[in-house]
Amino acid sequence: MNASKSYNAQYKQNQRKEAKLSGNCLRCFKAKQIINRTLCKKCLMEQIINESFKYDYNRVKPQSTLARGSCYVEQFKRNDRRRIIDEIVSTFNGKCHYTGLPIEIGSTAGLVFKIPRQHIDVYGPDQVFCSTNFCWCHKSVHGLKGSKTDAEFRTWLIDGFLKNLTNQMSDKVVAAESSSNRNCNSPRVPRNVRIEVRKPFICKPFAWRDPD
Numbered sequence: 677m678n679a680s681k682s683y684n685a686q687y688k689q690n691q692r693k694e695a696k697l698s699g700n701c702l703r704c705f706k707a708k709q710i711i712n713r714t715l716c717k718k719c720l721m722e723q724i725i726n727e728s729f730k731y732d733y734n735r736v737k738p739q740s741t742l743a744r745g746s747c748y749v750e751q752f753k754r755n756d757r758r759r760i761i762d763e764i765v766s767t768f769n770g771k772c773h774y775t776g777l778p779i780e781i782g783s784t785a786g787l788v789f790k791i792p793r794q795h796i797d798v799y800g801p802d803q804v805f806c807s808t809n810f811c812w813c814h815k816s817v818h819g820l821k822g823s824k825t826d827a828e829f830r831t832w833l834i835d836g837f838l839k840n841l842t843n844q845m846s847d848k849v850v851a852a853e854s855s856s857n858r859n860c861n862s863p864r865v866p867r868n869v870r871i872e873v874r875k876p877f878i879c880k881p882f883a884w885r886d887p888d
């Protein structure tokens with residue numbers, strides 16, 4: 677048995693134990709964990725990015741696991757990947773790339789390909805797996821984007837989705853206004869006409885006196 681390996685393993689295990697007790701990240705052991713997560717914000721971002729760099733839909737590569745059906749993009753060496761991951765981490769500004777809504781790592785933030793992997797045959801791997809092809813956006817927006825490219829999605833979002841939504845909302849406002857006008861029975865009174873408002877009858881307490 678390799679003694680140094682077991683020492684390292686023991687050391688790592690102790691580090692994990694200490695980190696767990698103090699609420700620190702179980703990967704870097706330094707920063708605080710995100711609520712309900714075992715990793716800190718930066719390590720979780722790196723994990724999300726790493727997942728995005730795995731692909732092999734046809735599971736032809738020897739390292740490809742059945743569970744993920746994916747493996748690392750071939751053309752990247754360890755250093756290249758490190759640089760690209762750092763670049764993508766640095767683009768996070770706490771806001772959705774498409775809507776500007778506030779997003780949080782570990783809950784609402786998702787990582788999106790501007791040109792999705794499905795288009796790799798058209799654009800080539802260098803255009804798809806590069807740091808500028810990634811953006812952080814709200815997870816609900818992620819679902820809407822689907823396999824559309826960045827340009828297609830922006831057109832769809834502004835000319836289709838938002839326009840349709842605005843029209844529907846304004847239709848509803850018009851319908852609500854006209855129905856409220858119909859329900860109002862009293863005719864509208866011009867501003868300069870004063871209306872006499874009768875004071876409500878208030879029954880005051882009085883002392884009873886016998887009639888004379």
Ligand SMILES: [Zn+2]
Nearest residue numbers: 701704716719
């Ligand atoms: Zn960490």
